Structure formats: C-alpha cells, structure tokens
Amino acid sequence: MWMLENAFIIPLIPALSFVVILFLGKRYIGADRVHVIGIGALALVWLLSAIAAFQWTQRVEDPPPDAIVHIEHHGDSHDDGHGDGHDDGHGDGHDDGHGDGHDDGHGDEHAASGGHGDDGHGGGHSSPLIRPVISTFSQWWSNSGVDFAVGTLVDGQTVLLLMVVATISLLVHIYSTEYVKGDRRYVHYYAFLSLFTAAMLFFVMAQNIIQLIVGWELVGVCSFALIGHWWEEKPNTDAALKAFLTNRVGDVGLLVGMIVLWGTFKTFDIDAINTLISADPGAHHFALLIAACCLMAAVASKSGQFPLHTWLPDAMAGPTPVSALIHAATMVVAGVYMIARLYPVFYEGFSIGTSSINLMAFIGGFTALIGAGLAFAQWDIKKVLAYSTVSQLGYMVMALGVGAWTAAIFHLFTHAFFKACLFLGAGSVSHAAHHTFDMRKMGGLKKEMPHTYKTFVISSLALAGVFPFAGFWSKDEILLGSLVGQENGYPLMLIFGCAVALMTAAYMTRVIWYTFHGEFRGHGHPHESPKVMTVPLWILAGMAVLAGAFNLPGPVLEPIGLEGLAHRIQTYAEPSVYLSGLGLSHPDPSLNMALVGLALAITGILVTYLYYWKRIGLHGLTERNRYARNGYTFLENKYYLDHLYNDIVVETVKRPIAKWANNFNQNVLDRAVNTAGETARDTGRWVYKWIDQGAIDGSVNAAARGADSSGESLRAIQSGKVQNYGQLLFGAAAVLAIVFVIVV
C-alpha cells in the first residue's frame, strides 16, 4: 500500500518535469528534444499510477483491518451487530475470511464489524465498506481556530482518474512530438503539458476542498496558456481569454459553494464532509442546497454545461493534442469529478434520492441535447467534436443527477479514451491535409489515411454506443439509471438521453462522411501521418473497444463463467463508505434498455448513412422549407447564446443606463444649473459692486501684504530638496514622541 500512502509523488514528477523543461530545457537538453523529459516523466507517472491502481484493487479485495469501516445507521440495523451470541459462530467464520495475524481481541472486534457490514447492507453492498487512504503531510494553515492540512486522499475514484490522465497524457506527449514539431514555442508547449498533468493529478487526489480549488484553478491557467499557444493570431487570444473569463464566472460559484460547506461543517476535509453528511442525511438540507447550486455553477463553467458552455468550442483554437488532453478527456471532466468527489453534498442538496427531476439532472440532460444539436451545424471537425464533448459531459452530469454515480464515472472513463482518439484523429487529418479543420475541404481521405480512418470509425462507433464498443456499456448504464432512478424514475432525463443517443450516432456518421468518404475537396496530396501519431491512435482505439469490459453487467458474463469480473468499476471505484448512509441504489441490468439504446444508435447511423451515401431523404430541405432553414440558422448561430451574452446582456446593461443618464443630464441637471447660474449672476453683480470692491479688497490686500512678508522669511526652509523635508518631518515626529513619552 506504499504507493497509495505516498501518492503525492505522482503529481510531483510532472511538476519537476515542468520546472526542468522550462528552466533548463533549452540550454542543457536542446529546444527540439525537451519532449524526452516530458515523455519520460509521464511514463514514470503511468507506471506509478498503475501500481497505485493495482494496490487499490488489492485493498478492496483483501482489506487490511484498518481499512474496513463500520457506519451505523439510524437504528434499523443497529441491534444485530452488537447483539449477544454474535462472537461465537459469526466471528470465527470471518476470521478465516479476513486472514490471520492480528492479535485476538482486535481481530475479533474487526471481524465482528466486518460481519456487521455484511449483514446490515445485505442487498446494497455485499462487500465491506473500504476507507480511502488519507495521508496528510504538514499543516498548511493553523490560526484562529481554522486549520487545514495538505495531503492526499486516494480511493478508487482517484486511481481511476490517475490511470485516465496518465494514459492519455502520455499518448498526447508522444503524439505531439510530431504534431507540433518545429514549433517556435516547443519548450513552452511541453512545459505546460507537464504542468497541466501535474495540476490535474494534484486535483484528483486533493484531500481538502482548498486543494480542490487550487488544482481547479491551476488546470484553468494551463488551459488558458495552451489555448492561446499560438497567440500571434487574434482569434486564439480571444478564445483563451473567453475560456478564462467564462471559467472565472463559475469560479465565483466554486468559492461561494466551498465557503458555504465550510460554514456548515467547519472543516475543509473532504473525507469529514462526506462522512458527516452520510452519517446524518437530512441535516443541513438547506445549506447543502445552496452549496450544491453554487458548485453547479462551477461545474457548468469547467465542464461546459449550459449556459456556460460557449467557451469550450472556441477553445479548439489551441493545438489539437491539447484539445484531446485538456478539452476532451481530462480537464473538462474536473467538474464531473468534483460532483463525484463531493457526491453526498449534491445527493442531499438536490434530493436526488427522492425527486424525479432536479437542477443537476436537468442541466446535464439539457446540455447533452443542445450540444448534440449544435454538432450537426458545424463545418469545423474539431467544433463538431467539441460540441460532442459538451453533449457527453452533459450526459455524465445527467447521470450523476439521476443518482447513477457509477454510470457517470464509467462513462467518464470510456469517453476519455474514444474522445481523445477522435480528437487525435482529427489532428492527424489536419496534419496531413494542409492544417485545415474545415470538413468542406476534406473528403475521400479513407484511401490515403487508412489508419486514421479505421481508428476514427472505431471511436465513432464507441461514441455512438454501438455494441460491443465501450460507449455502449456506459451509455446503457446511464439510460438505465434515468429509467429506474433512485426511488422514482427520471422520465424527462430518459427522453433526453435517448434523443441524444440517436443524435450522437447521426452526427458522427455525418463527420465520417464529410471527412473520409466522397471526393477529396481540398488541394494538394493528403498522406497518412507517421507512426508516432498512428500508434497512439491505435492504442486509444483499442481502449475504445475494450474499456467497456471494466464494468460489464453480470448477466453478460455468466454464460462464459466470468461473472466474478462483472461491475469492476462499481466494486473498486464507488466510494461506498460515503454513499452508504444515503441509500444509493443500483438498477439491475436490463436487456430491453440495452436493446433500445442499441436500436437508437443503429437508427441514427442508418438514417444518416442513407442520407449521405444513398442520397435518400429530404435533401435540400433547408433551401426549400422556411422552418427548416430557420432551424438550421438557429443551430448555426449556436442558439444565439454568444449574441445573448455580448449584445443583449451587455447592451441592456449599457444602453438604458446611458440613455437615462443623458435625459437626466439634459432635463434635470442642466435646467437646475441654468437657473442657478442666472441667479448667481445677478447676485454676483450686486455683491461685486458693494461688498467686493469695498470691504473685501481692502482686507485682502492687507492679508496679501502680510503673507508676502511672512513668505519671504519662511522661504529659506523651502529648499526643494526632499531629504530636507524628510529631516524636518522626522525631527518633528521625534520631538512629538519625546513629548508623548514625557507627558503620557
């Protein structure tokens, strides 16, 4: 378990690599060879993450005595755990199960509690609740009764993300050696990739919410720097700024939400917050609702949820490997990860267990729907994928919103691989075809780029959710989660989910048609990318096929006698220790739901296939039909959201204020000023004649003469040298101080 306790090493490696690349890379390694450090560091990170993941599975399979948690529920299962006659038969039986080696009294106690866990949760959890590995290294802050440490919290969810981040980051590092070869800021590029990886790894193993905020902001900064990597062009700078500023909007929610959590529980510790809520659900409901709503704003900005998703498609201005790593697979899932990390807060705050609609599920479902809609009207291949990412992130948030925790994390896992593969595939296409992302200038690349084509199709099938690719299994679980829900189903979310499943299959087929089939519409001769780019593609495509195997439902595996391998992600990753008090339930796998999901995907593909390949369907509808054209324009303008923000929100704030201020100025202020002016003029004439000339002038002249003579004598002090003034100041201060000391 050494790796789990010392997990801080994992983010430390890329952090060091960042420093080395940035400060020593150019001078000692050579500007074009710095990738060696990045790739080396990431390979090490991957290895250590794999060890951590393995050790975590060991911890779940064969838990050490101090890893098992016994959480008492409200009375219902209290008795049988501590009842008499318990220690005879039951205790012995469990001693065998949990191995030997502890001293007697201790061993019995733990065996009993382990047994209790088994009995008490019979239906929900057959395995005991496993405590996450929490290590604190030093006190970060301790003052005025507020203290928090810096440390790591490692559980199944963390190691899952470690594996995802390490794998994709490593592949992106390798891929980038070719993609950004010869770039003028090659060193800067690799330095920021390393920093991003470090920040993301730091974020996923945050032990308290302060570290969560730090990691959150760090990944945001790296995202900003990498979107604006080619900042010589104005649109790239604009996109970077837009991403950063939109994220700031959500960050306000993050800060407020975290402050509310602290105010409620007086602790920053993630473990403590989750345990407190889980131990006493129902308490602090209102505070949790506020916190969950605020944090939802943060999720909306970071994970591209409606209405703050507008930055994500613009972020495609960055280099494509960056889009694959940051804006598809890892950083944008930070919001999803945070919901999963603090799931009790959201589960309680939004009453996910008992409601049939809530803010999170609705935002997620709605985002999934509008993202999928927008993906149809884009000509830029990366923007299609970006909207697809928005849509799939919406899917994950929706899954969390309906209580399907495992499904969301499972989808995060599978989506990371096939979406990264799609982005890298798009990068490969653009690399080969004169750096364009416009699908109107592609077409017919199937022959020239067989590897890119095959991997792209595999990943698209996975994204569309076709059996047996990875996306099928995770999407199916989410649909099932919305069908069954917790206590109630989530009918609206199910409709959203099904519609999105259909649309996803359709727009991906459209992309494949425009990119790889038909006639080549660009100029020059496209060619397949070199091996250093296609091998990462094939690895990711392999994962797009196989990633589903990590959480297969039991009935699928029974016929081949491997039912022990079912629901691995649920077994290992779900933080059951935090969720046990909330009564999170898991729906049984349903063949009908799977068939419906598959049918939707196939229908989507088939309709689009007929439309493009066989020219069947309503071609030219947008030219003929006014409504269709309006709908298309509506999509093309991205629901006018950018217009809403720039023209309407900003203008309505700006314009009426200006107008009103002008009216007020002309009518009220000016009139008053004019009247006052006229009165003053008349008064002034009178005063001038009688008072000014007579009485004042005489005294003024006298005063002036006095001032003149005294000024003449004081002039000597005004040397104009600052230090003389300073001497006077300090001298006077010293005299005053002496006076004070003597008098007081």
Place this chain on the structure above:
Amino acid sequence: MLLNQFLILGAVLFATGVYGVLARRNGVMVLMSIELMLNAVNINLVAFGVQHGVVSGQVFALFVIAVAAAEVGVGLAIVLLLYRNRTSIDVEDFDLMRG
C-alpha cells in the same frame, strides 16, 4: 514569547531605514530604505499579533507587503523616468519644489 527582541529588531531596522531615507543620495537606495522601514513595521505587526493571539497582525502585514510592492513599483518608475530626463538619480540634484 520574546516580544522585546522583535521590537528592538524592528526599531533598529526602522532607524536604519530613516537614516537611509535622509542621508543616502541615490534614489534607489532611498526607496530601499523605505522598504526597510515598512518591514520594520511588519515585524512589529506580526510580533504584536502573535503576542495577542490574533490573526489580524499577519493580515495587516500581508496588506503592508502588497501595498509596499505597489509603492516600490511606482517609485522605481519615477526614478527610471528621472534618469531618462535628467541622466541622474541623485536626489540632491532635484530641487524643483524650491520656493
């Protein structure tokens, strides 16, 4: 808590700063001496804050540091412009305010 030692250190630093401000002729050195005085104040703030067990001393010290950073930024800009216009940063050379 050895409050006296900190106060004496603060006083010595402050006096050094005052001397520098009044006696040095180099504009940059004058600015640096001002920093010394500010830091003497910071030491007192933190020392008293710890003595009374309140966090406000540290908070004020942080504010002072932030303000000092801004101040030295402006100050150095002024010195730089002076040097550009007059090719000198000797404070004795400037008596534009002479009455």
